[in-house]
Amino acid sequence: MKIKKYGLELKEVEREDLELIRQYRNTDIIKNKMIHRQQITREQQLEWFKEIRTVNHYYFLIYKNDSAIGLINGKNIDFVNKTSEGGIFIWNEDRNYEISITASIILNDWNFFINAFEKNYAQVLKSNKQAIAYNEFMGYKIAERIHENKEVVWMEQTREDYTQYRKKIELLKFDDFNISEPLTEDDIFFNADEEPYARSIVELIPPSQQAIYNRILKRAFP
Numbered sequence: 514m515k516i517k518k519y520g521l522e523l524k525e526v527e528r529e530d531l532e533l534i535r536q537y538r539n540t541d542i543i544k545n546k547m548i549h550r551q552q553i554t555r556e557q558q559l560e561w562f563k564e565i566r567t568v569n570h571y572y573f574l575i576y577k578n579d580s581a582i583g584l585i586n587g588k589n590i591d592f593v594n595k596t597s598e599g600g601i602f603i604w605n606e607d608r609n610y611e612i613s614i615t616a617s618i619i620l621n622d623w624n625f626f627i628n629a630f631e632k633n634y635a636q637v638l639k640s641n642k643q644a645i646a647y648n649e650f651m652g653y654k655i656a657e658r659i660h661e662n663k664e665v666v667w668m669e670q671t672r673e674d675y676t677q678y679r680k681k682i683e684l685l686k687f688d689d690f691n692i693s694e695p696l697t698e699d700d701i702f703f704n705a706d707e708e709p710y711a712r713s714i715v716e717l718i719p720p721s722q723q724a725i726y727n728r729i730l731k732r733a734f735p
Contacts, residue, residue, distance in 0.1 A: 514711065515702045516573070518619045519690045521612070523573035523585065526565070530574055531558045534584060537604040546602075546641050548665055568717040575603070575616045585616045587624060587633075592719050595631040597624050615690060617651060618679065622696035625672045628722055633670040636660065652678035698725055703733040 516523040526534065535558045537543060544550050553561075565572055569590045575583040583603035590597045601617060603609045624630045635653060637644045645666070652674035656667040683693055703711050708730075715726045 514571075514707065515704070516619055516623060516696070516700055517702065518622070518696050518700045519615050519692060520577065521615055521619060522576040523616065523619060524576060526562070526572040526574060526584075528562060530581075531555075531562055533581060534558070534574075537584075538602075540604070542606075543602050543604065546638065546644065548636060548638060548662065568714050573620070575612060577605075577612065580605075582612060583616065585620050587620060589634075590630075592722075595629065596634060597628075597630055597632075598634040598636070599624075600635065613647065614682070618682065618692055619696060621651075621670075621675050621679075623701075625675055626695050627698060627701070627725060631672055633675070635668045635670075636665050637668055639664055639666050650678075651675070698729050701729050703730065705734075708734050 514525045532555070535553050535555065538547075539552050544552075564570070565588070570586070570588040571590070572584060572586040572588070574581045575585055582605035583601065585599075585601040587597040587599055599617075599620065601613055603612050603616075605612065621633065624633060633653075634656070635648055637648065639645075645668070648668050648670075651670065653668040653670040654674070656669040658667045658669075660667050679692070679695075711726075711730060711733075715723055715730065718726065
């Protein structure tokens with residue numbers, strides 16, 4: 514699956530992307546901000562990939578001008594309670610903040626406007642003040658829920674929190690992008706070789722969401 518909007522492309526992670534992700538994930542500047550800070554082996558990365566290839570986890574490489582510059586995800590998706598857990602890291606430091614904002618808006622539009630989720634969660638190291646401040650800027654709040662790891666805090670963002678944040682960003686009128694038109698199903702695509710996998714995943718999601726993705730599948734595979 515691919516999502517194209519606001520000059521970025523989010524491409525669902527494939528097996529051939531694993532080594533690229535692993536190399537950047539293992540750099541000190543990224544891993545030191547993560548909850549799990551051990552070096553990741555090729556074998557561990559492959560096991561991770563097998564675990565995320567389900568209807569409950571979506572990981573996307575972030576592309577700008579055909580270059581991969583980061584990773585963003587919605588994982589631990591609960592279709593009953595309509596929740597998702599988010600995360601992002603950018604390895605292109607020159608455009609870190611701008612790309613983070615834009616990619617997060619795309620994924621949150623997908624969560625709240627396409628999938629009709631009600632809440633996003635995030636796990637953040639208490640020591641990662643930059644990530645906490647960034648999440649708060651996006652409308653996240655420190656959750657009452659206590660994390661089992663004393664070094665980590667849960668944060669949460671409701672649909673209303675996100676809607677208010679989105680309006681605030683629109684009013685800033687950044688020169689680089691215009692987000693006045695939210696993501697729609699016309700911005701979501703499947704490649705020809707994804708048809709069997711895409712159809713198997715769509716069968717597992719609730720009927721209300723199936724209708725949307727069946728339209729996207731019909732457009733991709735007439």
